[in-house]
Amino acid sequence: MNTQNDLSGKLALDVQGMGALRQSAKAGSPEALKSAATQFEAMFVNMMMKSMRDATPQDGMLDSQQSKMFTTMLDQQTSQSIAKKGIGLADVLIRQLSQQAANTQALAIGNEGAATDGATPAAPAASSRFDPALLQRAIAAAGGAGAAGASTSGTSATDAASDAAKGSTAPHVRNFQAKLGAHAEEASRATGIPAKFMLGQAALESGWGKREIKGRDGSNSHNLFGIKAGPDWKGKVAEAVTTEYVNGKAQTRVERFRAYDSYGDSFKDYAKLLASNPRYEKVLASAGDASSFAHGLQRAGYATDPHYARKLTNIIKHSLVG
Structure with a gap:
């Protein structure tokens, strides 16, 4: 049975499911991070499938705008199913984004001071939660790319994933x-x-x-x-x-x-x-x-x-x- 934030069994354009994912991101939950990373993986797979479709002749007797639309929807759902099983991209994104929490903890530990440095200042409280703003950016990119349908190349999603990975390391x-x-x-x-x-x-x-x-x-x-x-x-x-x-x-x-x-x-x-x-x-x-x-x-x-x-x-x- 799907949980509230599990979009893997739903149509890629499910607005309600994406809204639930955004809601979870406000709390910075690890479950929302996993779901967002899975959506990025699904969009990556969909982008590859779209490229393969574009390289295939589509002017046969049974081809029409309607058939192309349903083929696009099928590809999107297939991408969701493949991403649920995983090809590794979601795991990479999760590791990168998870460093946000680790960096916060390491900063607090570092601020406790070493035995040979100056007077020890009060250390900030370490956080085990993820940055909600970072998750919101990731999910927004996932939702935007999914809603774009067949005309979306996936480039914006790829760029957003790259930005999120870079942002996982504290400045x-x-x-x-x-x-x-x-x-x-x-x-x-x-x-x-x-x-x-x-x-x-x-x-x-x-x-x-x-x-x-x-x-x-x-x-x-x-x-x-x-x-x-x-x-x-x-x-x-x-x-x-x-x-x-x-x-x-x-x-x-x-x-x-x-x-x-x-x-x-x-x-x-x-x-x-x-x-x-x-x-x-x-x-x-x-x-x-x-x-x-x-x-x-x-x-x-x-x-x-x-x-x-x-x-x-x-x-x-x-x-x-x-």
Whole structure:
């Protein structure tokens, strides 16, 4: 039996069914997301069938405008049936759109702060729901393309699907990766650590660049990884308030951190630290898996936050693209 939002067994032009789907989208439900993705898949299949029909001669004795109309309706319903079984496109769309919720959660986790960054701000509440506005855009495109009938090529639906996939990644994540991606790639070639892992750690330590360590004069230290300035450090230094965990209890301290002339220098020094310090040898050996990498860093004492590995793993797996 069809549920209220299941359009797979209904005619593609069913206005009532599409209206129910729009209503569900207002609540941002996962069921509405699945239904909308299935509609996109149906339109894609219908577009292929239309192209095949256009390539077939249709001037026989039994061909007429009426037969073409009913053939079009049959193709649309056939597309719905094929999409119900699935050819994979709906699954891809669901994964892309589902990152919206994961990004929100990762942002909240990142905003909790790492053990070596500045004072920890209050984290926003994480949301497990999908963005209703994004669903409304997807469903509107699905409804518009379905109502257009045989004259619709499906191009607008394809473009809408592409826009929805791009929109699933939060703007601050895209900007962060675009800004620092090249530096991460260079450090990756030097250490063998995936660039995505390093970007995830930089995001966690700096709060996606919003809580970078500043000097007393307000100058940027470009220290994205919260690396402290020990006795052997001969470069510039920036002092900042940080949260350390002693016996599981958070304590606020003022620490000295390394300062660099650029973000590129920060990535280079981070790569040098991991490659030259024996305690990170096992971390480099486990760089093929995000969870192993994150837990290896925590075991090696990179940070005192007892939840550091979990936070880093979530950001790498659920927030970053690539």
